[in-house]
Amino acid sequence: MSEQTPVWSVIALPAVLAALALAAAVLDAVLGGFRASSPLGEVARLLVQQRRRTLLPDTLLLRIGVVSLVVAPVLAGIVIPLGDIAVADLAVGIVWFNAMEVCVWGSLWLTGWSVNSVYPLVGAYRFVAQGLAYELPHMFALITVGLGAGSLRMSDAVRAQQELWFVVWMPLAFLVYLISALAMAFWGPMGAPLGGDIAGGSRAELSGPDRLLFQSGRYVLLVVAAAAAVPLFLGGGAGPLLPSWLWALIKTAAVLGLLVWVRHRVPVVRMDRFTQCSWLVLIPVSLLQLLVVGVVVL
């Protein structure tokens, strides 16, 4: 790992995230039976669309909510190494990642609440319930990685996997991570906060630039959730022949593809039913995994 962060990585990170986000949107459109060009058409449409007005919105909170939905995942992305180089390889990288991604709770709540409309508010309620269901198992899965690596630094986690990828000996933590990655990006089966049954939920009243930012932020979030799985569980840039940055990209694309595909295979899970599963199954499972890893490390 290089001690000095190259300047280009600061520019490369948003570019890579944007490219992967677009790729995810295109894949989602194709899997849904729509044209591959429809995400680009949507961008064009939102660029020329006027803002929608609602009665007595809290515009400041709305802007904070929408903008932070883009900023938070990009900030979460700075600790994720692309091959060997991360923008900032913080000593508490895993915690930083978790903290940034929790900012999304605020983003979604502010967006849903501030437009002063019923369905977005219900979407925001749903995300809070969802957060309570997924966040604990999610944190336990991250802690398991930290325990296995003996460090909270992402690059240390990658180094600890040189012999054996974490996904091999902590498969349950990986599974829990994938489920919580869906929940964190409110995507697919965990997409109730944006459910079609509540007219699109938190984003129902957004149009034009607001909606463009919101949608982009959501895809970037999905990309970051997929990308973090690579250094955490899939050996980072390790792999034969190809350079490590390319391996990291390939693995990220594979996880991302899986997450996008799941949306088309599984209906939405309601939190009134999932919470029980989360607390009675996922938390014990992730604790068990933590225990096993703890014993092995000792």
Place this chain on the structure above:
Amino acid sequence: MGLTRWLLRQAAMHPRPLVVTAVYGTRARLLTEAELARRSWVPADAPGEANLLIVCGHASHELDEAVRTVWSDMSGPRARVDVPSEASPHQVTQALEHATEQLGDAQAQWQDAAARVAAPWVPGSSDAGDQAAMHEGGHGTSDEHEHEGGGHLNQEQAGGEAEHGAHGGHGGGHHEHHMGSPGGLPMAERGPDRDGLSLDRLHVPLGPILADWPSGLVVETVLQGDVIQEATVKVMPGIGTGGSFWDEPWIMAAEGHPVSRAEAARRRAAARLDGLGRLLAVAGWASAAGQGRSLRDRLLADAPPAELAPPYTRFARRVRRSRTLRWMLRNVGAIGEGDALSRLERWLAATSAAIAALDDNTPLEEQPPSRHEPEGLLPHLLIGAELATARLIVASLDPDLDRNQVAHV
């Protein structure tokens, strides 16, 4: 300017249509949905997402008011299409073609935008104040006395809001008369909820303009959080004659026209697939919903039975095998005959039987398949349900309001 024009043209090729269906507009809706699928336009969940408003069938006065409110709130560039109940597929194609042109026509869109700037925005600007806006399920105003509030008050407060908007929210003093009632709207009253907390009560009508919602149905609810505390069912009157599109073969047969069992089976299977599509869409499984709807469209386009049975079998297997779907539908909307899951399974079986009967050319003699009138059950089932569950209950009961209406000429 050049860039805007270019973006407008690109955007016009990917419209997001919001489809509103009036009572007796089912046929128009089916033609429209088939055409939208053929063009692979992504349908919108909400007016905020849409730039194309499609009204299927002849809107009654009440629905028309809601439509006008949604239209006046829709952000430009925008286009509106009216598909009459008796429209031909060709007319639907033409109307959508025209809408694309309109969306890409920078001149027309600028004129539209300029006209809207000239006339300041009034929330819920149709005659009935924000009543109609509420139907759309939109703005979270909440007042017990909304009904007595009437149009006049709403017009005044709306003026205040427009002014407020113009000042960019930096207003200050001159809004003091609104103290205690932001925007002139009364504050939400509170009431105890199921957990013994005191929560705001929001008055929210579900329908008539709501994606994947039975046309003509309005459920006036009182919400606390997302839990329904009170529910009143209203049925919007339709304009037109005749019964339900789904009963047509039986009505024709009863009138003495020659109708084969195959025709009836085709209509029956399509009806069930339409219901399945809606239920799956509400359950958040767009992919399976799309599969069911494309089968429905092929049935109605008279595809030969041999081309329908295998894809239907695949579709039914996929839906039956989804454990998540079973988990989500079990114990939802349980009545004497079963829950949403058992209704889903009955629909799958009925569709399968109907598709098997597509070769039966003997004349149709029997009565239409009896269907309960689930609107009466709704208030009882919906009270205490969360919105998500409530939507599933309604979709799984699939009320056909075209059928139950007394025809208004």
